Amino acid sequence: MLDPVEHSDSELGRVEVKNTTCYMCACRCGIRVTLRDGEIRHIEGNPEHPHNQGVICAKGASGIMKQYSPARLSKPLLRKQDAERGESEFEEISWEQAFSIMEERLGHLRATDPKKFALFTGRDQMQALTGLFARQFGTPNYAAHGGFCSVNMAAGMIYTIGGSFWEFGGPDLDRSKLFIMLGTAEDHDSNPLKIHLSKFKRNGGRFISINPIRTGYSAIADEWVPIKPGTDGALLLAICHEIIKQGLFDREFLIQYSNAAELVVNDPERDDFGLFHRFEMHVEEGCFDPENKLWWDREIGAIGTHTPGADPVILGEYTLDDGIKVTPSFQLLKDRVEEYTPEWAEGITHIPASTIRRLAHEMGVTARDQKIELPIAWRDVWGNEHKSVTGNPVSFHAMRGLAAHSNGFHTIRALSILMTLLGTIDRPGGFRHKAPFPRPIPPCPKPPKGPEGVQPNTPLDGMPLGWPAEPNDLFVDEQGEPVRIDKAFSWEHPLSVHGLMHNVITNAWRGDPYRIDTLMLFMANMAWNSSMNTVKVRQMLVDKDEDGEYKIPFIIVCDTFQSETVAFADLVLPDTSYLERYDAMSLLDRPISEFSGPVDAIRIPVVEPKGECKPFQEVLIELGSRLKLPAFTNEDGSRKYRDYPGFLINFETAPGSGIGFLSGWRGKDGARTLKGEPNPRQLDMYAKNNCMFQFELPKSYQYMRNWNKGYLEWARGHGMTRYAEPISIHLYSEVLQKFRLAAQGKSSGKQPPERLRRRVETYFDPLPFYYEPLENRHVDTQKYPLNALTQRPMAMYHSWDSQNAWLRQIHTHNYLFVNPQTARASGIGDGDWMWIESPHGRIRCMCRYSQAVEPGTVWTWNAIGKVSGAWGLTERANESQKGFLLNHIISEELPLEKAGEYLSNSDPVTGQAAWFDVRVKIYRADDDEPRVTSPQFETQKKLPGQDAKRGKWQAFYAGVTGLGKAGR
Amino acid sequence: MHPAFSVIFLTTLIGAGQGLFLALFTGQFYSLANLIPAQDSAGFYAVGSFVVLLLLGLGLFASIFHLGRPERAWRSAAKWRTSWLSREVIVLPLFMLLVFAYGFAHYMGWNEPLFTLGADIEVDVTILIGIAASFISFVLFVCTAMIYASVKFLEEWHHWLTVANYTLFGLASGFMLAAAFSAQQGVALVSFFGSWAVFFLFIAFITRFASLLRNAGLKHKSTLQSAIGVRHNAIVQETQGFMGGSFNTREFFHGRSEATLKMVRLLFLLLIFILSPLLLAISWSISSPLLPIAAFSVLYIGLLLERWYFFAEAKHPQNFYYQSMA
Amino acid sequence: MSQLALVIDLNVCVGCHACVTSCKEWNTSGWAGPMADLRPYDVDPTGTFFNRVQTYEVGEFPRTETIHFPKSCLHCEDPPCVPVCPTGASYKREDNGVVLVDYDKCIGCKYCAWSCPYGARELDGREKVMKKCTLCIDRITDETLPESERKPACVLACPTSARLFGDVHDPQSEVSIAIREQGGYQLMPEWGTKPANHYLPRRKTRITIHADELDRVDNPLLEELDAAVSEGASIDDVAF
Ligand SMILES: Nc1nc2c(c(=O)[nH]1)N[C@H]1C(S)=C(S)[C@@H](COP(=O)(O)OP(=O)(O)OC[C@H]3O[C@@H](n4cnc5c(=O)[nH]c(N)nc54)[C@H](O)[C@@H]3O)O[C@H]1N2
Numbered sequence A: 001m002l003d004p005v006e007h008s009d010s011e012l013g014r015v016e017v018k019n020t021t022c023y024m025c026a027c028r029c030g031i032r033v034t035l036r037d038g039e040i041r042h043i044e045g046n047p048e049h050p051h052n053q054g055v056i057c058a059k060g061a062s063g064i065m066k067q068y069s070p071a072r073l074s075k076p077l078l079r080k081q082d083a084e085r086g087e088s089e090f091e092e093i094s095w096e097q098a099f100s101i102m103e104e105r106l107g108h109l110r111a112t113d114p115k116k117f118a119l120f121t122g123r124d125q126m127q128a129l130t131g132l133f134a135r136q137f138g139t140p141n142y143a144a145h146g147g148f149c150s151v152n153m154a155a156g157m158i159y160t161i162g163g164s165f166w167e168f169g170g171p172d173l174d175r176s177k178l179f180i181m182l183g184t185a186e187d188h189d190s191n192p193l194k195i196h197l198s199k200f201k202r203n204g205g206r207f208i209s210i211n212p213i214r215t216g217y218s219a220i221a222d223e224w225v226p227i228k229p230g231t232d233g234a235l236l237l238a239i240c241h242e243i244i245k246q247g248l249f250d251r252e253f254l255i256q257y258s259n260a261a262e263l264v265v266n267d268p269e270r271d272d273f274g275l276f277h278r279f280e281m282h283v284e285e286g287c288f289d290p291e292n293k294l295w296w297d298r299e300i301g302a303i304g305t306h307t308p309g310a311d312p313v314i315l316g317e318y319t320l321d322d323g324i325k326v327t328p329s330f331q332l333l334k335d336r337v338e339e340y341t342p343e344w345a346e347g348i349t350h351i352p353a354s355t356i357r358r359l360a361h362e363m364g365v366t367a368r369d370q371k372i373e374l375p376i377a378w379r380d381v382w383g384n385e386h387k388s389v390t391g392n393p394v395s396f397h398a399m400r401g402l403a404a405h406s407n408g409f410h411t412i413r414a415l416s417i418l419m420t421l422l423g424t425i426d427r428p429g430g431f432r433h434k435a436p437f438p439r440p441i442p443p444c445p446k447p448p449k450g451p452e453g454v455q456p457n458t459p460l461d462g463m464p465l466g467w468p469a470e471p472n473d474l475f476v477d478e479q480g481e482p483v484r485i486d487k488a489f490s491w492e493h494p495l496s497v498h499g500l501m502h503n504v505i506t507n508a509w510r511g512d513p514y515r516i517d518t519l520m521l522f523m524a525n526m527a528w529n530s531s532m533n534t535v536k537v538r539q540m541l542v543d544k545d546e547d548g549e550y551k552i553p554f555i556i557v558c559d560t561f562q563s564e565t566v567a568f569a570d571l572v573l574p575d576t577s578y579l580e581r582y583d584a585m586s587l588l589d590r591p592i593s594e595f596s597g598p599v600d601a602i603r604i605p606v607v608e609p610k611g612e613c614k615p616f617q618e619v620l621i622e623l624g625s626r627l628k629l630p631a632f633t634n635e636d637g638s639r640k641y642r643d644y645p646g647f648l649i650n651f652e653t654a655p656g657s658g659i660g661f662l663s664g665w666r667g668k669d670g671a672r673t674l675k676g677e678p679n680p681r682q683l684d685m686y687a688k689n690n691c692m693f694q695f696e697l698p699k700s701y702q703y704m705r706n707w708n709k710g711y712l713e714w715a716r717g718h719g720m721t722r723y724a725e726p727i728s729i730h731l732y733s734e735v736l737q738k739f740r741l742a743a744q745g746k747s748s749g750k751q752p753p754e755r756l757r758r759r760v761e762t763y764f765d766p767l768p769f770y771y772e773p774l775e776n777r778h779v780d781t782q783k784y785p786l787n788a789l790t791q792r793p794m795a796m797y798h799s800w801d802s803q804n805a806w807l808r809q810i811h812t813h814n815y816l817f818v819n820p821q822t823a824r825a826s827g828i829g830d831g832d833w834m835w836i837e838s839p840h841g842r843i844r845c846m847c848r849y850s851q852a853v854e855p856g857t858v859w860t861w862n863a864i865g866k867v868s869g870a871w872g873l874t875e876r877a878n879e880s881q882k883g884f885l886l887n888h889i890i891s892e893e894l895p896l897e898k899a900g901e902y903l904s905n906s907d908p909v910t911g912q913a914a915w916f917d918v919r920v921k922i923y924r925a926d927d928d929e930p931r932v933t934s935p936q937f938e939t940q941k942k943l944p945g946q947d948a949k950r951g952k953w954q955a956f957y958a959g960v961t962g963l964g965k966a967g968r
Numbered sequence B: 001m002h003p004a005f006s007v008i009f010l011t012t013l014i015g016a017g018q019g020l021f022l023a024l025f026t027g028q029f030y031s032l033a034n035l036i037p038a039q040d041s042a043g044f045y046a047v048g049s050f051v052v053l054l055l056l057g058l059g060l061f062a063s064i065f066h067l068g069r070p071e072r073a074w075r076s077a078a079k080w081r082t083s084w085l086s087r088e089v090i091v092l093p094l095f096m097l098l099v100f101a102y103g104f105a106h107y108m109g110w111n112e113p114l115f116t117l118g119a120d121i122e123v124d125v126t127i128l129i130g131i132a133a134s135f136i137s138f139v140l141f142v143c144t145a146m147i148y149a150s151v152k153f154l155e156e157w158h159h160w161l162t163v164a165n166y167t168l169f170g171l172a173s174g175f176m177l178a179a180a181f182s183a184q185q186g187v188a189l190v191s192f193f194g195s196w197a198v199f200f201l202f203i204a205f206i207t208r209f210a211s212l213l214r215n216a217g218l219k220h221k222s223t224l225q226s227a228i229g230v231r232h233n234a235i236v237q238e239t240q241g242f243m244g245g246s247f248n249t250r251e252f253f254h255g256r257s258e259a260t261l262k263m264v265r266l267l268f269l270l271l272i273f274i275l276s277p278l279l280l281a282i283s284w285s286i287s288s289p290l291l292p293i294a295a296f297s298v299l300y301i302g303l304l305l306e307r308w309y310f311f312a313e314a315k316h317p318q319n320f321y322y323q324s325m326a
Numbered sequence C: 001m002s003q004l005a006l007v008i009d010l011n012v013c014v015g016c017h018a019c020v021t022s023c024k025e026w027n028t029s030g031w032a033g034p035m036a037d038l039r040p041y042d043v044d045p046t047g048t049f050f051n052r053v054q055t056y057e058v059g060e061f062p063r064t065e066t067i068h069f070p071k072s073c074l075h076c077e078d079p080p081c082v083p084v085c086p087t088g089a090s091y092k093r094e095d096n097g098v099v100l101v102d103y104d105k106c107i108g109c110k111y112c113a114w115s116c117p118y119g120a121r122e123l124d125g126r127e128k129v130m131k132k133c134t135l136c137i138d139r140i141t142d143e144t145l146p147e148s149e150r151k152p153a154c155v156l157a158c159p160t161s162a163r164l165f166g167d168v169h170d171p172q173s174e175v176s177i178a179i180r181e182q183g184g185y186q187l188m189p190e191w192g193t194k195p196a197n198h199y200l201p202r203r204k205t206r207i208t209i210h211a212d213e214l215d216r217v218d219n220p221l222l223e224e225l226d227a228a229v230s231e232g233a234s235i236d237d238v239a240f
């Protein structure tokens, strides 16, 4: 062999290096792709990228095997005339044919009833474009994956503090001393989280993980607090109880920056009961919280909030001059948590009361005694100058462990309130926002207000997704019934700000609220891992009317791989891989901002598209032009954008707005940032700058942004927000109370249908409260004593990495992890075949003992199980024979309460899919049962355009024995 | 360890070959001293040597299957200073060469005495070659056995008993084969070789039993605790980090149940130490050429099982790292 | 003589497998590649990897510690795998102590693997030669790379920087300091192989709360008390 020291790797072949952005997951790290003779030699983290600082993850480093996977599609496909849907029988067609089919069908729908076209997208990062397309088309039936993902986290926090975790904000681990992580296995922002977690530990920080399971991050926690699933609300409220009882809250912070001291009308007889008492003041209409509320000054009594020199109280009950009884909202919170003692929570969470108390003390004392003071002067919106920025170094992070329960919204409200009590919002060492957050509570965009917002050949009157601030913002008809196919923004789930994608297929199949014609799915594996009740959903997709027509007449699937869903398509659009296309990580949807300021990024093609693969963005722009959607056409009806790069550069939110998809290098010569004219060389400038643009705010704008005058005015000036008004924390949620008042019939305007009044009244509580997950009420919890969870493996992204020859060696199939104590009680041995059964179905799988799981919980890795033959795998592959999907036994709807009354298995406030509520029992499989998982599905056929069968051996050597050459 | 059939055949075949050669030469030596009748050079010794070479050749052939790149086998002589494998690779052909020379000399009838020792011991070329080959044969036993005995991580093997067992089993099977050969050739040396074979079996029984005993009570140096450096009584591997197997799960595990192991052990003890000598003993009363051949065959099968067990029994410390998938 | 090595900090390793696949990716097309995969899209896929991440559970619920444990060749200072190699294919570099295999010489006899107590060597199923972690010899010595990138692929990849790389013979190196100050240890020290790679153990950070920290004059509830009194409310409003 050549001496490796004498010879450099770059001597072999023609070497090129290109920077772009990873999309092996939604974390969006900067990567450097090295090519040798046009084949991918190596993908590494880009050390100059702020997001991942050079590191990469298991998936990112396996990009080669994704690029050259045999599961890749390469041709547009049309279901064969004589083949049934789901049989995976397709013929190759040309793109021109594909476009004319879509143009004709969609053109007709748009001209007649645009809502019959539904566009739903999964793990994508281009909602700015897909949302724009849907709105321009005029259909309300659009959403991305947020509803089944973590909308509770977004809504619970944004409706409380004006920002949320992941790309919207996060724990300031550089300065934190105590970090509490709840219900997180991997997170969206996974590489940055790992980077900071390790730094935090090395700096001597204390890390506590609250999770029924100890894997991944929890493994390196200084303390693991196992909790019973679905009970974090109880824990957090008990901690709030203890913090308030001990006086460990940050009183000054609460008074100045939250509505803690603001006076709430406390007379149940009044129609404005539970609303803040507001005095007459001219307020400009806008989506901000006008400052016409009152404090109770110790000396003077009622006084306008933020009156200079005021000394407001936060406890007590008072009577205003006009006899109205009022209470500072903090008093109401205190009353609320009175009963939530640690002893009470112990019975629910299975965490000892002494531990709960200690956790509260650790948080409170650390926050109080380890104050950080940074000599950064800033000015608040009320004109007060501050010589320094201070902070309390306790921080939190939480994810779907809280979100994916039907009580998640209130749990997350409780968490946000705990963070606020500790005084840790947008301060050093606590939680910090990332641009474009903070945004008003709630943010401005609103859905249309009723069916009249949907008109033929007209763009939708409102945003397909928005943030209702009051009942009148709901998207319902005269009867208060939903207008959207997923029933979002209806009384069933009023604050379903990300839609309810998990109910689309069921609703469309049942025709409730109506039938649709065309369902377009992009980057969503809805026939498998992103649906609940998978077995049934797969039947719905092929179910027909009496007249032989499919209940969902036409399904278009845009995917890069041979997923389970592609088999159910009538038309398949082969997408490019992330290394073959342009993409934008835009401030308009999901940027990669840092605490220090906005950052956005692009992806650029580094290799040629495979076969006839076409970026979905190009498809949308082509379709938009053909359908003559206003945003995609010139006045004369001609096509406006040549292609997606042209769109990225030239699109403006409104003519001349200067706001587009990308915020860097705007203006003709690229000299402007955030706002400015289109710059024809913008993409090149991004490409030269590691495919990203970072803007660093002045230090004095980096903290206390909800109330930071400088920041808010800057944000307004640069088109990030419309108002430079303070964003006071909603310790007490007047927004929720408004819905409750409507349900109680106390407000004019939209009213819930009778059947939902009780529900809305119960769950729209202005203060957080604990209730058992909804499913528990319908299920005999004695019979189904266990909770079943899934976790994300760090080395796999949902369903889409089983086609990856390297990653699938790490997770080839999955086991059900069971505490030995629990397993033995059911006579199940380590490695045994067993059944896991919920009221909705049962699965045969294999058991693996684990001491790292709470005995009342069983769990498995998410989305490892596959349909045989899918994903370019053989029908014998372990994924289908030994792997399984927990989704088969999770229901998308709650068991019927009354005949004909269907309710989504979701959080009643936000419509968040309650994946983790499912209750199960387990038992051993008989010895004579087959050693394969159950249920099994018919083997999926290989598609035209997929690579021929691969050999037994694969020995990838870029440029030599690679897989990227033509013909492979 | 995973019992590799190539190695099982290699060691048992060349062991028997070496033993056979030593038996032949012992015969010649005895006949020199006129303790037993002399045999025909070409008919007995040359053919015998051919059989030895055949066994060695078969062993070598089997060993090829053990190598990933047999075409480069020649390279393996390079590191004789440090590697027992390298030494074996040198000694084995040397031995074959000497056996060939020995057989060839017999075949050519080079029986002219070169000199005479004492009164009437006439030393010819074959004797000189035979002495050299015998010496090398023992060296080969040591080299082969040391390949295993020198791996200190395989504590079941890392003992002089391994060398003793390899040598004794080689001798026993070789002498038994010589008995069978004599029976087949119709030569009256069956009981001569047979007695030696039984004698070696008897010692082998002691050494092999000693090694079984030792291994049964062996306390391994490494523990899961020392493997990962964590002090706790309850450590369980949850996952080894991959699920479809790897070289480490294939090469170092036999993949059989404890019961199979026990059965194989019983079987080889039975075949080697009871059935084979029994068959031979019967041949003393019923002189049939088939019985000694059967005795050897049974012994050889027993040895294959013994060697299989030898591998399966050895627990490699690397196995601490490859216990579970999830 | 320098001895390059990895030091793996179990205190921060989250078991993400980034080091596993970035190793595979760098090396399969590098000096030590290809690293073949058998049945890549079929039943029981298996292939050559130089680095594996394993998980151990220590103790019993609820006092369970989950330990992620990455392992590659430890580049032993006294490597038992080298002298046994009959061809000289296995060797330890004089200049930096890296243990390597020359595939052109290797006959695939597996003897070196038997002589490694750590299970760090893998016979490539297709190439039929012995392979193992090269410490990314073709990166760490590549002068055409910027200094900051002359590190193993797994080290650069690791999101938690749990993998430190350097010369364990240089007492001032980052790795030596880490070993010294953080209780770095070797695997299976009983064999005297003197692995150059070391592991850093788990450490715990605890907070002690003293009773008097909960009982202080700056308790904000006391301030509220004043106000309540001035309004004629009672202690009843604030006491639990
Ligand atoms: N049991 C259980 N189920 C769950 C969850 C859970 O925790 N437990 N989590 C839920 C959550 S939070 C989510 S977000 C969903 C995720 O579920 P999905 O959004 O369905 O995610 P995937 O299955 O990974 O990917 C969807 C499809 O995208 C395709 N794809 C990959 N790259 C590209 C590309 O570049 N272009 C195109 N057009 N397609 C591409 C893949 O081939 C795949 O078919 O799963 C949900 N399902």
Ligand SMILES: Nc1nc2c(c(=O)[nH]1)N[C@H]1C(S)=C(S)[C@@H](COP(=O)(O)OP(=O)(O)OC[C@H]3O[C@@H](n4cnc5c(=O)[nH]c(N)nc54)[C@H](O)[C@@H]3O)O[C@H]1N2
Binding pocket: A025, A026, A123, A149, A150, A182, A183, A184, A185, A186, A187, A188, A190, A210, A211, A212, A213, A227, A228, A229, A230, A231, A232, A399, A400, A401, A402, A405, A789, A790, A791, A792, A793, A794, A795, A796, A797, A798, A916
């Ligand atoms: N590698 C990889 N990364 C991913 C993904 C992926 O598929 N693979 N998916 C991405 C997507 S779409 C998402 S939404 C995120 C999700 O990121 P996470 O939310 O971190 O992922 P999950 O695996 O759903 O983790 C849920 C965690 O909550 C715990 N849990 C469940 N119920 C409870 C509870 O009641 N209380 C508490 N305290 N804990 C509970 C579970 O044990 C688990 O650890 O990850 C993203 N990142």
Ligand code: SF4
Binding pocket: A022, A023, A024, A025, A026, A027, A028, A029, A052, A055, A056, A057, A058, A059, A060, A061, A190, A191
């Ligand atoms: S975390 Fe996601 S974006 Fe970052 S490297 Fe891994 S797969 Fe790529």
Ligand code: SF4
Binding pocket: C072, C073, C074, C075, C076, C079, C080, C081, C082, C099, C115, C116, C117, C118, C119, C120, C121, C132, C193, C195
């Ligand atoms: S770890 Fe094993 S392969 Fe590596 S040097 Fe040590 S003995 Fe040799």
Ligand code: SF4
Binding pocket: C084, C085, C086, C087, C088, C089, C090, C101, C105, C106, C107, C108, C109, C110, C111, C112, C113, C129, C130
């Ligand atoms: S397998 Fe190769 S490197 Fe290992 S001992 Fe044999 S020849 Fe040497």
Ligand code: SF4
Binding pocket: C022, C023, C024, C026, C027, C050, C051, C072, C132, C133, C134, C135, C136, C137, C152, C153, C154, C155
């Ligand atoms: S040092 Fe290089 S070869 Fe060794 S494990 Fe790390 S990446 Fe793999």
Ligand code: SF4
Binding pocket: C012, C013, C014, C015, C016, C017, C018, C019, C020, C053, C068, C070, C157, C158, C159, C160, C161, C162, C163
């Ligand atoms: S990359 Fe780092 S954190 Fe991830 S498994 Fe490897 S050593 Fe551990």
Ligand SMILES: [Mo]
Binding pocket: A145, A148, A149, A150
């Ligand atoms: Mo998600």
